[in-house]
Amino acid sequence: ETGVTQTPRHLVMGMTNKKSLKCEQHLGHNAMYWYKQSAKKPLELMFVYNFKEQTENNSVPSRFSPECPNSSHLFLHLHTLQPEDSALYLCASSHGDREAFEAFFGQGTRLTVV
Amino acid sequence: GENVEQHPSTLSVQEGDSAVIKCTYSDSASNYFPWYKQELGKRPQLIIDIRSNVGEKKDQRIAVTLNKTAKHFSLHITETQPEDSAVYFCAASNSHRDDKIIFGKGTRLHILP
Numbered sequence: 188e189t190g191v192t193q194t195p196r197h198l199v200m201g202m203t204n205k206k207s208l209k210c211e212q213h214l215g216h217n218a219m220y221w222y223k224q225s226a227k228k229p230l231e232l233m234f235v236y237n238f239k240e241q242t243e244n245n246s247v248p249s250r251f252s253p254e255c256p257n258s259s260h261l262f263l264h265l266h267t268l269q270p271e272d273s274a275l276y277l278c279a280s281s282h283g284d285r286e287a288f289e290a291f292f293g294q295g296t297r298l299t300v301v
Numbered sequence: 302g303e304n305v306e307q308h309p310s311t312l313s314v315q316e317g318d319s320a321v322i323k324c325t326y327s328d329s330a331s332n333y334f335p336w337y338k339q340e341l342g343k344r345p346q347l348i349i350d351i352r353s354n355v356g357e358k359k360d361q362r363i364a365v366t367l368n369k370t371a372k373h374f375s376l377h378i379t380e381t382q383p384e385d386s387a388v389y390f391c392a393a394s395n396s397h398r399d400d401k402i403i404f405g406k407g408t409r410l411h412i413l414p
Contacts, residue, residue: 230404
């Protein structure tokens with residue numbers, strides 16, 4: 188275990204559904220990330236939060252909406268997704284300072300959009 | 302923004318031989334270069350990293366080299382073993398500017414018996 192926990196591990200949703208992915212870390216990290224992993228783009232950065240402020244939105248469609256209520260929790264709200272959004276969604280965290288940059292990943296949520 | 306290219310996408314080596322994976326980056330301000338290993342069905346995990354103030358770093362059978370002038374860095378695995386079979390990702394970031402860690406597309410390494 189790396190200290191980063193994602194729920195659920197698997198999710199199947201219809202294109203009209205609304206669901207949320209959750210990520211939790213108790214490592215005392217200040218930076219949290221969402222990555223999308225698919226066959227076409229193996230580790231594609233989506234969002235970065237540093238000290239609860241969003242510092243990066245990598246041209247992600249608005250049907251993905253992140254939320255970071257505190258330094259330990261990160262959510263990804265999903266609505267009206269497309270089948271091509273099916274992928275493994277990985278959360279990661281790091282210290283967010285200049286000296287400790289290792290990113291610790293969660294196990295991921297395998298999302299299938301039907 | 303930063304762009305990281307990684308080659309090859311697939312690599313097969315005989316057990317006991319060496320494997321080399323190469324990456325290039327575009328942003329000359331990047332100063333931190335980690336390598337992650339992702340085994341089948343598991344999360345990516347850091348195996349080694351290098352900062353821009355050194356040219357080489359070694360940890361047992363794994364070594365990483367960095368050429369800042371050419372903006373490329375490489376992972377070297379010697380005396381490969383079956384458990385080395387995995388997908389390896391290189392990455393680059395600028396620890397002084399932001400927290401984005403940009404990954405390459407990965408290399409699937411197969412160790413042949």
